[in-house]
Amino acid sequence: MNHEPDWERRLADALKSVARRSDVKSFVEQTPWLYQLLRRAARQYVAGEERRDGLDAAGKLADMGYRTSLEYIGENTMDRAVCQAAAEELKTIIRELNGAGDRVCFDLSHIGLSVDTDLAYRLLTELAEEAMRVEAELLISMEESAKTDRILDVYRQAASRYPNIGITLQAHLHRTRQDLADLSHSPRRIRIVKGAFREPEGQALPRSAALNDRYLELVHDAIRQGHHVSIATHDEQIINEAIRRGWLDAGNAEFDMLYGFRPGLAAKLRAAGFPVRIYITYGQEWFLYLCHRIAEYPPHLYRAVADMAGGEAADPCLAYELQTQ
Template sequence: MEAISKNFFLYLSNNKLLDRFAKRFGAKFGADKIVGGETFTHAIPIIQQLNHDGLEVTVDHLGEFVDCEEESRDRAGECIRTIQQIASGGLRSEVSLKLTSLGLDISRDLVIENLSLILKEAEKHEITVTIDMEDSSRCGETLDIYRELKEKYPNLGTVVQSYLYRSDEDLDALNDCDPYLRLVKGAYKESPKVAFSEKKLVDDNLKHLIKKNLLNGHYTAVASHDDRIVEYTKALAEEHSIPREQFEFQMLYGMRNQMQKDLVEEGYKVRVYLPYGEDWYGYFMRRLAERPANIAFAVKGIFSK
């Protein structure tokens, strides 16, 4: 039943008609519980409160699969303005972005041009930028671009997904560039030709990747709401005397709030992934697919006044 539910919401996440409907009627149906508003200005008070509570933040201007050069440049401009507002407001926040929003599906030169402008501004303000990972068809090119720009911009991170067979080899290939990696399970619908379909195999591979990246000495963001993954990471760090400055936990805004607070009280760094923007629909559906309990957010949103 859980697999059927996941496939259903992943199917809905790619429905263009429903996406247009969602943009028209705004972040209703519970989306406002996990999205920080339609503009970065709306998100600022949330970031300030999270910072006050001892939490770090990474913000993501929602939107992907841009097929217009002008729009990709607009997206880059939005990222640059966000970085400037983070700096001027003294906010403890990084920035996450998707390469398809910067023109990956249009031209490699265009996405590198846009990303380079963002990274120059981020470097000026000592703000880290993380390239979110998308579906497997874009994984190789995303990591190639990451490697190319990481040489010039050390404040650049990216994501590796444990449900992909290739991820262990990707860690080996990235090892020499001192990567800043966010390690996740993965949220896209993938073919069994490229991805593990069994949850246990995905979880086991995530543990393997966490251990490998940490023991290689690289900064690691463990992005999971799974108690077992969190406890595994804590035990691993204790066993191998890995300093807490070498890793952090990352969780989505609006999810596992008590766990976030508990980890902060224990002295761990916790970063909240806070998306904002009008293109919230696909993100929201993937969150519902990841965890059936998230559906409660949607039901509450529909019936609340």
């Protein structure tokens, strides 16, 4: 049974639809007052628009004892030159981490998947070479189910050569249990998320107790198969169950939480000695990200409205430190 209130489901569906409309995105970008309002709301969840913003946030959190991942936001890029530029930006991040983090994340459609699969593979291997030199890890994000086969194909081909590449799997998709089983022969980093995309009828579970059960089953299977697992959730029911089952004790699992989401919970887990990773994003393509984050947990809309109405926001990194004092 799905206990999510009807208004939350409707809002989540609406935001997921709006996020995919290029005309809405263009209107926001071309309307200065609206752009500034929404960017103010996005600051809670996005470190900033420039690389330095992301690296600074990662450095602050690393100094507090958190593991960090850094993503340069972007997807569905249709121009080869822009794909190449995105890959060069990611290479620069890798070179400039300097202890601020050990993982760089991205969508394959940001580096060519929407243009040509071979382009995405070539740029991915270039990134993997760069990351190998500084002992950093790459983590491929998962996108809509229509891209899943191509994403997994590119991942498997590259991961057979580079052990520093991991993949994200979405628990809400009915296909994911088989996808995980197909990866069991070559254990790598697996990041398991619930899934934030609106999918065709019959391909995914809604937010529900059934989805939580499936999520836990996938984590269990991934650990049993020998993968290093990032338990990417803010759901305390799942977190508490993972702790109860001892999944964090063997050293091959971690909690993975989005920047700006429930910093008090992240601090509590870190203070208790559990490995906690904060997933930090930066870049100018924050509109889609903001819509998905609110859709993922509609009550965040209240916070977004408050941020738009308020003045200068406090540094979100401070919450991760102050909550532990």
